[in-house]
Amino acid sequence: KAGVTQTPRYLIKTRGQQVTLSCSPISGHRSVSWYQQTPGQGLQFLFEYFSETQRNKGNFPGRFSGRQFSNSRSEMNVSTLELGDSALYLCASSLAGTREGYTFGSGTRLTVV
Amino acid sequence: AQSVTQPDIHITVSEGASLELRCNYSYGATPYLFWYVQSPGQGLQLLLKYFSGDTLVQGIKGFEAEFKRSQSSFNLRKPSVHWSDAAEYFCAVGATGGGNKLTFGTGTQLKVEL
Numbered sequence: 001k002a003g004v005t006q007t008p009r010y011l012i013k014t015r016g017q018q019v020t021l022s023c024s025p026i027s028g029h030r031s032v033s034w035y036q037q038t039p040g041q042g043l044q045f046l047f048e049y050f051s052e053t054q055r056n057k058g059n060f061p062g063r064f065s066g067r068q069f070s071n072s073r074s075e076m077n078v079s080t081l082e083l084g085d086s087a088l089y090l091c092a093s094s095l096a097g098t099r100e101g102y103t104f105g106s107g108t109r110l111t112v113v
Numbered sequence: 114a115q116s117v118t119q120p121d122i123h124i125t126v127s128e129g130a131s132l133e134l135r136c137n138y139s140y141g142a143t144p145y146l147f148w149y150v151q152s153p154g155q156g157l158q159l160l161l162k163y164f165s166g167d168t169l170v171q172g173i174k175g176f177e178a179e180f181k182r183s184q185s186s187f188n189l190r191k192p193s194v195h196w197s198d199a200a201e202y203f204c205a206v207g208a209t210g211g212g213n214k215l216t217f218g219t220g221t222q223l224k225v226e227l
Contacts, residue, residue: 004156031213043203043217056214090156092215098145098207099164102215104156 002026004093004105012111018079021108025072025093031055032074033102034066037088046089049074050097081112115140115206119218126194127226134189134221136204145207146187147215148178152200160202163187174198199225 005024013019025032034046045058049068066076072093078085088109092102116139126132138144145164149157161172168180178189187204201222205215 006156033214035215042219043215045214045216048213050213058214092157097213098215099209101147101159101162103159104149106156109154 004091004103006089006091006105006108008108009106010109010111012113013081015081015083015112017081018077019081019110020075020077021089021091021110023074023076023091023093023105025074025091026103029093029095029103030072031094031097031100031102032068032072033092033094034074034076035090035092036060037090037107038086043090046076048097078110083112086110086112115144115208115216117204117206117216117218119202119204119221121221122219123222123224125224125226128196129193132189132191132194132198132223134202134204134223136187136189136218137185138187138204138206139185140206140208142209143182144209146178146180147205147207148172148176148187148189149203149205149217150200151203151220157203160189194223194225196225196227199223 007022031050033048048056052068063079068074088107090107092104094100094102118137147162148160163170201220203220204218
């Protein structure tokens with residue numbers, strides 16, 4: 001079956017702009033999580049959605065937001081981009097949550113210039 | 114709050130040699146534990162997971178991990194490393210009481226010498 005699909009794979013944005021990243025989970029998976037990966041901070045949890053509701057949120061500023069649609073697809077948005085937002089953004093899906101384990105997508109590489 | 118420590122940033126082993134990657138966690142109860150592998154420019158692939166029961170867990174690609182509650186450890190092992198195992202390995206902990214998030218260690222970069 002198809003894995004977790006993230007689009008686009010690469011993105012270059014200018015400081016101050018906003019960006020929207022998309023994630024299509026594995027069919028049947030209702031939990032979608034987002035992580036930011038940087039060389040300095042490693043892998044950090046952004047937020048998790050289940051059945052269109054945000055269940056958990058990491059320690060990121062309000063510029064980072066997300067949503068989940070009724071078909072479980074998810075988007076995350078970053079407004080007023082800063083140079084420090086340059087990172088690999090990873091989406092992960094699960095049937096219902098942590099116990100089932102998460103399958104990760106290949107990520108979106110965001111570069112802010 | 115949960116946390117994970119991977120004390121080795123880089124490890125180099127010869128092909129065919131055995132491998133052990135260390136992982137220590139901090140959590141108030143028995144957590145969910147995971148090992149993931151990441152190749153350059155790629156996402157994370159799940160190697161194995163521990164929830165309960167048998168403390169020795171078998172995973173994909175010939176990897177195994179042992180949960181030791183007394184040492185708060187979940188070390189990853191492989192008896193014979195292949196050159197294709199060169200990658201970065203991440204240990205992660207998930208809370209059993211909810212929260213639905215993973216806390217990752219800083220990763221161990223594995224280099225395999227031919």
